[in-house]
Structure formats: structure tokens, C-alpha cells
Amino acid sequence: MKKDSFYDICNFITDFAKRNGAEHTIVSATNYLSTEIQVRRGKTDYIDHSMQQFIDLNIFINGKYSSHTINLVDKNKLQQFIKQAVQMTKFLNPDPAREITDPSLYPENPDENPEIYDPEFDSLTVNDMIFNAKKIEDSALSVNGDIISATASWTCGKTEKLIIHSNGFEGTRNSTFFSVSTEVTSSDEKNNTKPEGYSSATTRFKKDLPQWDTIGKDASERALKKHGQKKINSGKYSLIVENRAVPRILSGLFSALNAGNIYNKNSFLSDKRNSVITCPALTVTDDPFLKRGLGSRLFDSDGIKSQKRTIIENGICREFYVNFYYSKKTGLHPTTGRPSNILINTGNVTPEQMIKSCDLGIFVTNFIGGNTNLTTGDFSMGIQGFLIENGELSKPVNEMNISGNLLNFWKNLVEIGNDPFPYSSVRSPACMFDNIDVSGL
Amino acid sequence: MDQIKKYYERFETDGNILERLFDKKNTVNNTYQDIIFQEINTESLTLEDNKVSRAFSAIDKGAGIRVVDVDRTGYSFTENLDFQSLRKAAGFALAISGNNRTLPPAQVKPEVSNNIFYKSDILWENLDIKKKIDFLNRLNNKIYSADNRIVNVKISFSHESSYKLIICSDGSEAFDFQPLFALRISCTAQMKNKRETNTFALSCRYGAEYLKNLDIDKIAEETVRRTVILFEAEKTEPGEQALVLSAGSSGILLHEAIGHGLEADFNRKGISVFSGMLNKQIAAPFVTIVDDATIPGSRGSINIDDEGTPGQKTILVDNGVLTGFMHDKISALHFGVNPTGNGRRESFRYPPIPRMRTTYMLPGPHSKDEIIESIKNGIYAESFTNGQVFIGAGDFTFYVKSGYKIENGKLTHPVKDINLIGTGPDVLSKISMVADDLKIDNSTWTCGKDGQDVPVSLGHPTIKVSSITVGTSG
Numbered sequence: 001m002k003k004d005s006f007y008d009i010c011n012f013i014t015d016f017a018k019r020n021g022a023e024h025t026i027v028s029a030t031n032y033l034s035t036e037i038q039v040r041r042g043k044t045d046y047i048d049h050s051m052q053q054f055i056d057l058n059i060f061i062n063g064k065y066s067s068h069t070i071n072l073v074d075k076n077k078l079q080q081f082i083k084q085a086v087q088m089t090k091f092l093n094p095d096p097a098r099e100i101t102d103p104s105l106y107p108e109n110p111d112e113n114p115e116i117y118d119p120e121f122d123s124l125t126v127n128d129m130i131f132n133a134k135k136i137e138d139s140a141l142s143v144n145g146d147i148i149s150a151t152a153s154w155t156c157g158k159t160e161k162l163i164i165h166s167n168g169f170e171g172t173r174n175s176t177f178f179s180v181s182t183e184v185t186s187s188d189e190k191n192n193t194k195p196e197g198y199s200s201a202t203t204r205f206k207k208d209l210p211q212w213d214t215i216g217k218d219a220s221e222r223a224l225k226k227h228g229q230k231k232i233n234s235g236k237y238s239l240i241v242e243n244r245a246v247p248r249i250l251s252g253l254f255s256a257l258n259a260g261n262i263y264n265k266n267s268f269l270s271d272k273r274n275s276v277i278t279c280p281a282l283t284v285t286d287d288p289f290l291k292r293g294l295g296s297r298l299f300d301s302d303g304i305k306s307q308k309r310t311i312i313e314n315g316i317c318r319e320f321y322v323n324f325y326y327s328k329k330t331g332l333h334p335t336t337g338r339p340s341n342i343l344i345n346t347g348n349v350t351p352e353q354m355i356k357s358c359d360l361g362i363f364v365t366n367f368i369g370g371n372t373n374l375t376t377g378d379f380s381m382g383i384q385g386f387l388i389e390n391g392e393l394s395k396p397v398n399e400m401n402i403s404g405n406l407l408n409f410w411k412n413l414v415e416i417g418n419d420p421f422p423y424s425s426v427r428s429p430a431c432m433f434d435n436i437d438v439s440g441l
Numbered sequence: 442m443d444q445i446k447k448y449y450e451r452f453e454t455d456g457n458i459l460e461r462l463f464d465k466k467n468t469v470n471n472t473y474q475d476i477i478f479q480e481i482n483t484e485s486l487t488l489e490d491n492k493v494s495r496a497f498s499a500i501d502k503g504a505g506i507r508v509v510d511v512d513r514t515g516y517s518f519t520e521n522l523d524f525q526s527l528r529k530a531a532g533f534a535l536a537i538s539g540n541n542r543t544l545p546p547a548q549v550k551p552e553v554s555n556n557i558f559y560k561s562d563i564l565w566e567n568l569d570i571k572k573k574i575d576f577l578n579r580l581n582n583k584i585y586s587a588d589n590r591i592v593n594v595k596i597s598f599s600h601e602s603s604y605k606l607i608i609c610s611d612g613s614e615a616f617d618f619q620p621l622f623a624l625r626i627s628c629t630a631q632m633k634n635k636r637e638t639n640t641f642a643l644s645c646r647y648g649a650e651y652l653k654n655l656d657i658d659k660i661a662e663e664t665v666r667r668t669v670i671l672f673e674a675e676k677t678e679p680g681e682q683a684l685v686l687s688a689g690s691s692g693i694l695l696h697e698a699i700g701h702g703l704e705a706d707f708n709r710k711g712i713s714v715f716s717g718m719l720n721k722q723i724a725a726p727f728v729t730i731v732d733d734a735t736i737p738g739s740r741g742s743i744n745i746d747d748e749g750t751p752g753q754k755t756i757l758v759d760n761g762v763l764t765g766f767m768h769d770k771i772s773a774l775h776f777g778v779n780p781t782g783n784g785r786r787e788s789f790r791y792p793p794i795p796r797m798r799t800t801y802m803l804p805g806p807h808s809k810d811e812i813i814e815s816i817k818n819g820i821y822a823e824s825f826t827n828g829q830v831f832i833g834a835g836d837f838t839f840y841v842k843s844g845y846k847i848e849n850g851k852l853t854h855p856v857k858d859i860n861l862i863g864t865g866p867d868v869l870s871k872i873s874m875v876a877d878d879l880k881i882d883n884s885t886w887t888c889g890k891d892g893q894d895v896p897v898s899l900g901h902p903t904i905k906v907s908s909i910t911v912g913t914s915g
Binding site: 085 | 496499515635636638680711826836837863864866911912
């Protein structure tokens with residue numbers, strides 16, 4: 001679809017749905033173009049080049065709400081689909097909170113440039129991507145050690161989207177992303193196992209990607225350093241979580257801040273607004289305006305105007321994630337339904353300095369599996385990493401679990417690093433926690 | 442043949458489409474090509490806050506074209522089924538073909554499928570929406586009235602009808618209609634200041650005639666039972682313990698600990714911890730593990746896979762010996778064996794790769810009571826949520842939502858929220874007892890790999906693992 005046809009199709013659907021009984025609609029048209037290249041053993045192992053286009057339609061009829069997706073743009077088929085969609089909605093039970101967003105929440109300039117679209121996307125060729133992916137694989141294989149397989153991937157995508165709300169909001173969202181990654185499998189013959197290493201980076205602009213050889217090398221080194229990994233004794237340990245692994249342990253906290261979980265009595269943070277939920281050293285900001293941020297946006301999926309918000313301020317919970325529907329259900333002021341870019345305040349120490357300061361602990365590089373009971377905050381998850389003894393990484397560990405309650409866990413945060421991970425929408429530095437229950441032998 | 446014509450009509454194509462899309466004289470001489478046409482109609486209803494106030498529907502239609510040059514894959518899809526769009530997608534997929542061949546291209550003798558592992562007398566989308574809403578409201582009322590501690594119930598009722606037509610350059614041509622129904626319940630109870638949430642789910646490949654088989658009383662009772670029991674759960678000590686996995690959903694152990702490691706793409710690349718273990722004894726002689734597409738109505742069953750190979754039962758571990766992997770056409774060629782019907786994909790947007798279907802262990806010589814009685818100190822794991830595996834190192838985890846502590850051969854108090862972690866080959870070698878009570882679990886298991894989700898199922902008799910690392914929370 002071209003730009004004008006975006007408007008044509010969205011306006012057509014809005015009009016047709018309203019003529020058939022919809023009170024209000026939110027309609028969007030999306031074009032998505034992506035290319036993925038994987039290189040293995042110096043050859044292209046996989047190429048995927050695809051285009052997709054789809055229409056999202058949300059219908060509101062007197063407290064009844066439905067959402068629909070269709071990828072056919074044939075107008076006759078669309079008409080039939082819309083008629084059925086409206087009909088289906090009429091049968092639902094009404095819930096007065098199911099309303100289209102209040103227009104006072106819409107942004108004034110929804111088409112400002114949030115710097116999430118890189119025009120260089122259009123000049124990239126498949127051959128460039130293959131060439132670059134081969135360089136990444138070469139760098140992975142250049143590391144000395146018993147490497148069985150290295151797969152380097154180069155992926156990029158472009159999204160063009162137009163959104164029209166029937167009560168007066170129109171916005172576009174055009175974005176690009178570029179992603180490089182390497183997956184390396186090594187052979188640890190002595191222990192009859194094949195430890196893997198993985199490294200990746202995703203950015204909005206091509207030129208913000210890291211030097212490609214760093215990704216390949218990093219993946220190989222991560223695989224090789226795991227040789228001889230073993231579980232160690234159960235006990236209480238200090239935990240230093242590597243920057244890129246922190247989002248996993250933060251996600252339970254953020255799910256509990258969601259108003260849907262709070263309304264459904266499924267959040268251990270439901271009564272914790274303006275209460276202490278972490279150690280006072282932690283401040284977490286949601287910044288939708290972060291330059292070239294992977295989560296940057298001028299409005300959210302309800303069309304609500306973006307705003308920078310302090311979610312946790314010196315350990316105190318300040319905001320919940322409240323979309324328009326749950327604002328009606330809970331009486332809370334609408335903020336936004338889901339996080340944009342999450343920024344954690346940085347400290348002054350490097351991860352190396354943290355490790356040096358630790359007598360007995362574990363440097364966690366990966367979490368594996370596990371889950372969080374959102375109702376109680378209890379969690380348990382697997383870890384991989386390195387034992388720290390007397391300020392040094394002494395040996396690789398795996399097959400271990402950490403567990404506890406998220407409130408206690410975050411209150412045990414004792415140090416924040418100075419190294420926020422730049423290739424994720426969660427920009428977290430390394431974090432050090434004291435007194436964590438670890439189970440192994 | 443009449444049936445395939447209906448599929449040709451639905452997708453406005455015919456059996457010679459590949460010949461028209463690819464110029465035989467040109468660069469494709471030695472490549473394998475296939476095309477999948479697919480239409481997926483999805484609908485769901487959500488009950489929240491005592492009202493069915495939300496509905497969803499989607500139509501997704503398109504075609505995916507794949508070109509395989511030995512073991513290298515070019516893939517593209519299009520949502521427009523006109524010839525020009527298909528031709529463009531074919532051109533993109535063809536970009537993979539090169540001059541690096543060392544093996545002849547895949548030429549597997551096609552098998553024709555007459556499988557009927559599921560059928561749908563009444564399409565879910567044709568069932569009156571009022572009947573679905575009525576079902577949800579009745580189920581909601583039943584759950585609330587079962588226990589006055591219930592404070593929140595959320596239910597989703599979803600179904601899809603997927604029509605597939607697959608045409609391959611090796612001569613195979615197949616079509617299938619795959620219905621899929623899923624019911625998911627989340628239930629929260631409150632007792633004094635404590636709250637607990639648990640879930641119940643079921644899924645099948647039957648049509649809407651299945652609705653009358655759903656016993657609302659039983660579903661409500663089980664949902665409430667597994668929620669309120671969590672109030673009684675006590676903390677258990679972490680560390681290595683003996684483990685009993687209950688019959689049914691503990692098949693997640695097989696899925697994570699061994700299933701993924703036996704998907705042949707990992708083994709073709711030599712990157713699985715199980716690569717090189719073929720024909721070796723990896724478990725006790727009473728351990729036999731299969732991956733099965735043929736269980737009537739099961740969420741994991743498929744009449745054909747997404748390369749047109751008939752769905753079948755594949756033995757992975759036979760009396761403790763690793764006998765085979767799960768293959769798609771690419772890995773089958775590499776290993777010189779027949780494909781096993783495991784080439785699956787999320788939709789026409791993705792290429793097929795080896796995936797599980799319903800993975801389970803066959804019954805063994807012991808009894809459930811005998812197993813529990815044999816343990817002095819351990820955990821009896823009953824319900825599970827999720828798991829993960831690292832294929833090379835073999836590290837896997839799975840999360841126990843609820844279970845019981847075993848003390849001196851008896852189930853004592855309930856336990857909850859436990860992550861179990863181990864390595865695949867190690868845990869397999871520690872399966873020391875297998876009971877005779879195999880049960881296939883009909884929950885909404887969904888397996889994720891390479892960014893693609895596919896419906897699967899799993900099953901298990903009661904088994905004993907002599908020791909595993911237990912992480913407990915709270």
C-alpha cells in the first residue's frame with residue numbers, strides 16, 4: 001500500500017463500520033518489510049525476504065468492544081469481514097469501561113520525528129547484508145578454541161503504519177530496526193557437552209550497530225568460557241547480574257505494575273503505590289522520547305500522548321502502567337498500557353570493580369526458564385555464570401536456581417554499575433544483590 | 442481428488458503452480474522448491490469481570506515459497522495470491538541457490554496421506570456466538586459458586602480453522618484442514634490477606650460438536666481445586682532432591698530435557714548435546730519415548746506436516762536406546778533417512794523446521810504407589826507452567842506450579858512455585874522408575890523455536906527421577 005492508499009483504506013473501513021452500526025472505531029493499516037540473512041560455514045544458510053500488510057480494526061458499540069485483524073485488502077472481502085465484526089460485537093455483554101480513548105489524551109503533534117526511522121534502510125542490498133554477516137561469522141571463528149558451529153545473522157525491518165481514531169486522532173508511525181547476532185556452539189570434550197554462546201545487538205539506525213567483529217568474537221568467547229561448567233553448593237551468595245541479563249529479573253516487577261494485573265487482583269504491587277518496593281539506590285524511568293530508542297514513540301496503542309515518567313524513584317513506586325480501559329476500571333489516571341524505553345540510573349562502578357569487591361558470589365550471565373508468581377511476588381529461575389571467589393571469576397557454573405520474593409530481592413540491591421546495555425529497550429547496567437538464595441548441590 | 446480441487450479453488454491455483462513460478466531451464470535445476478497456501482480464520486471471546494465484553498477475529502491468508510539448495514534455505518511469502526506476487530516471492534526465495542553443492546538435492550519419494558486424526562462436523566466459527574457466550578457465563582458462575590474465596594476469574598475461548606495446501610517439486614501434494622480449540626482460565630482466590638492465582642487450560646483439534654463434551658462442573662471444580670490448594674503450600678528446602686513427576690503434564694520434562702535435543706536440525710549441525718549418541722543406551726531399558734502425530738483430536742496431532750509428509754508416530758528412545766531424530770526433508774536427506782513428518786511451521790510466514798507433535802513416554806513396569814513409597818525425601822510435581830532448554834549444553838528447566846512434598850513414602854503437604862533444573866542426558870540416566878499410568882495432557886501447550894510458535898501436546902506416566910536441583914521460592 002502506498003501512503004495515499006493507507007488513508008483511503010482506513011477511511012473506507014471507518015466509514016463502512018460506522019454505517020453498519022459501529023459507534024466508534026480505531027483503524028490502522030501497516031506495511032512491514034523485513035530481510036533476514038543467516039551465514040554458516042562461509043555460506044548463506046538462510047535468506048528470508050518478505051513483505052506483509054494488514055489492517056487492524058477496533059470496534060466500540062455502547063460498552064461492547066472487539067478487535068480484528070485481516071490481511072486482505074480486497075474491498076468486497078473487507079466489507080463482508082467488517083459486517084461480521086460489527087455483528088459479533090453487538091452480541092457481547094456491555095461493560096461501560098469499554099470506550100474509545102478520551103480525545104483530551106491525544107498528542108497535539110503526533111507526526112513529530114521521534115528518530116526511529118533510518119532512511120539508509122532503503123539503500124541496503126541483500127549482498128551487503130550477506131557480506132556483513134560473513135564478516136561476523138569470520139570474527140566468531142577467529143577465536144581460538146574448539147568451535148563446532150557459528151551462525152551469524154543479519155536482520156532488518158521497516159514498518160509503516162497509519163492509525164485513525166473515529167473521534168479525531170490520526171497518527172503515523174514509521175520505524176526501522178537493524179539487528180546482528182551470532183550463535184556459537186563449542187565442544188567441551190572433557191565433559192561431553194557443547195556449551196553455547198550468544199551475542200546480539202539491535203538498533204534503530206544502521207550506523208549505531210556495534211563493530212560487527214565484536215559480536216562474533218563475544219559469542220565465541222562466551223561459549224568457550226563455559227567449558228567445565230558445574231553446579232556448586234546451595235547457599236546464600238552475592239549475585240552480580242550482567243547488564244544484558246537484568247531485564248529478565250526486572251520483568252516480574254514490571255508485570256506487577258500493570259493495571260490489568262492490579263485490577264484482576266493478580267499483582268503483589270497492587271497496594272504499593274508510593275511505597276518502598278526496592279532499595280533506595282534504584283530509580284527507574286520510562287522515557288518514550290529517548291533518541292533512537294527501540295521503545296520510543298509519540299503515542300501509545302490507545303493514542304495516549306507519550307510522557308516521560310519516573311516509575312520507581314529512590315526505591316519508591318511512583319507510577320503504574322494504566323491503559324485507557326483499566327483507568328476506567330480502576331479509577332487510576334491513565335498513563336500508558338505498556339513500557340516504552342526503561343532507563344535505570346547508573347552508578348559509578350564497572351562490573352569488574354563489582355567483581356573485585358566480592359568475596360563469594362556468582363556473576364550471572366544468563367537466566368534460564370523459571371517463572372514469577374505475580375500474585376505473591378515469589379519467583380524461581382535458573383542461572384548460568386561464574387563463581388566469584390576473593391574478587392576473581394574462579395569457575396563457570398550452571399544447573400543452579402535462584403529463588404525468593406521479588407520485593408526482598410530488589411531490596412537486596414546493593415550496587416548499580418556504570419555500563420547500561422545500549423542495544424535493548426531496557427537500558428540497564430549490571431546490578432549487584434546481596435544475600436540471595438541459590439540452590440545447586 | 443475432488444477435495445484437492447476445493448483447495449485449488451480456495452487459493453485460485455492448481456497442481457502445476459511450481460512449474461509456472463520457476464523456470465526449469467534456469468537456475469533451479471538442482472534445487473528443491475515447495476509452496477504452502479494457507480488460510481487461517483481465528484476467533485476468540487474473553488470473559489473478564491463477569492462479562493464477555495471483548496471479542497477478536499482475524500483472517501490471515503497467504504502463500505510461502507521455499508527453495509532449498511542441499512541444506513540451505515531461501516524463503517519468502519506473500520499475502521497476495523496473484524501470479525505476479527507469487528512470482529516475486531519465488532524470485533526472492535531463489536536468491537539462496539548457488540554453486541556450492543556437494544550433495545544432490547532433496548528427492549524424497551513422496552508418500553500420500555490418508556490420515557484422519559481429527560475432524561470437524563461443525564466449524565467453530567459457525568457455532569452461534571450466543572451459545573459461546575452462554576458457555577462462558579455458565580462456567581464463570583460455576584467457578585465463583587464453587588468456593589467463596591474466589592475473587593477473580595478470567596476466561597478466554599478461542600478457535601481457529603486452518604486450511605493448508607502444499608505443493609512440492611518432489612511430486613508431493615497435500616492438503617489439510619486443521620481445527621484448533623482452546624479454553625484458558627485464570628482464577629484468583631483470597632484468604633485473609635493472602636492471594637493465589639492458578640490456571641486451567643484445555644485444547645483439542647475437534648470441531649464445535651466438542652462443546653457438548655465439556656463438563657462445566659468438572660472444569661470449574663478442577664480450576665478451583667488447583668487454586669485454593671496453593672494456600673496450604675509450605676516452603677520446601679532447596680537443593681538436590683528426589684523427584685516424582687505425576688502422570689500427564691509432566692511430559693514437559695521430555696519436551697525440554699530431550700525433545701528439543703532430538704530435533705534433527707540441531708543434530709545436522711552437530712550442535713545438540715545428543716549429537717553422536719544415536720544407537721547408544723541413554724536411559725534405563727524401561728524408558729521408551731515417542732513423538733506422535735496420530736492421537737485422535739490431540740492438539741499436537743497433524744494429518745500431514747507442513748512439507749506434505751504424512752503425520753506418524755516416531756520412536757525416539759526405544760527401551761533406553763536413542764534410535765532416531767525428528768526430521769524434516771532437509772535433515773532426512775542429510776541423514777539418509779525418510780522424513781518423519783516433523784517439518785512444521787507457525788504459518789505460511791515461516792519455513793518449516795523439525796518440531797515436536799505429541800511427545801510422551803510409554804508406560805513402564807512400576808506403579809504410582811510403588812514409586813511414591815520408594816522415596817524418603819522428595820517432591821511430587823503435579824502441575825507445570827513453562828520450561829526452557831539450551832540445546833548444546835543440555836541445560837533445561839521447567840517450572841512446577843503446584844505439587845506435594847514426599848516424606849517417608851507419603852505425600853504430606855502441598856508445595857508451589859518451584860523451578861527444576863538439570864541437564865538432559867543426566868536426568869534421562871536418572872529416571873529410575875516408570876509407572877503404568879500413561880496420561881496424555883490436553884492443555885494448551887505451545888512450543889517456541891526460532892521465533893515460531895506451534896501447538897504441541899505431551900504426556901507421561903508417573904516417573905521417578907532419583908535426583909534433580911530444586912529451586913524453591915517464597
